[in-house]
């Protein structure tokens with residue numbers, strides 16, 4: 689069976705830090721080990737315990753990152769919480785060459801830049817049900833200091849503002865993980881779904 693038309697377009701996944709993007713992606717890759725390729729970003733942030741270079745990120749120095757910008761290696765790149773993140777053309781091309789759907793985890797600044805390219809992806813926003821849920825997930829993950837949680841929440845407001853502008857093709861609310869994953873899986877496979885409406889997120 690030939691793939692659905694949307695399967696041939698990259699899928700950009702956005703959403704505030706702590707909303708559950710990595711959790712959804714992990715399940716997808718476990719269920720479909722051969723169908724997708726995650727566009728591994730370059731970052732200047734320090735690896736968290738268990739994160740591996742080349743799998744979760746390409747961990748590079750600030751100088752190295754600046755050189756890559758100068759070489760125009762990035763489709764998009766942005767600074768977030770004091771660290772740089774970028775998606776290289778090379779990474780995305782390699783996934784397409786391998787016949788897999790390219791999945792990209794990109795925040796609002798980056799999405800604006802991707803929109804100025806000819807990548808033509810599907811834009812998906814993963815939303816928390818409420819701001820309180822987002823706060824408790826960030827705190828519960830145990831990877832952040834309280835200051836870092838505050839920074840991420842401030843950045844989350846910008847992500848949400850952009851989503852409220854209608855920047856994305858689709859929204860999935862990560863309330864119940866099984867329900868959210870079922871929708872996410874369908875979108876990733878290229879199925880057309882109704883999607884959720886964006887919650888008010890004003891709490």
Ligand SMILES: Nc1ncnc2c1ncn2[C@@H]1O[C@H](COP(=O)(O)OP(=O)(O)OP(=O)(O)O)[C@@H](O)[C@H]1O
Pocket residue numbers: 703704705706707708709710711712825826828829862863864865866868
């Ligand atoms: N539906 C859900 N209900 C409750 N907790 C969840 C749900 N989805 C994910 N979580 C938990 O929320 C925390 C944050 O999830 P995760 O690390 O996947 O977020 P993320 O969006 O990838 O964040 P970042 O962008 O910072 O990498 C994790 O501890 C995860 O187990």
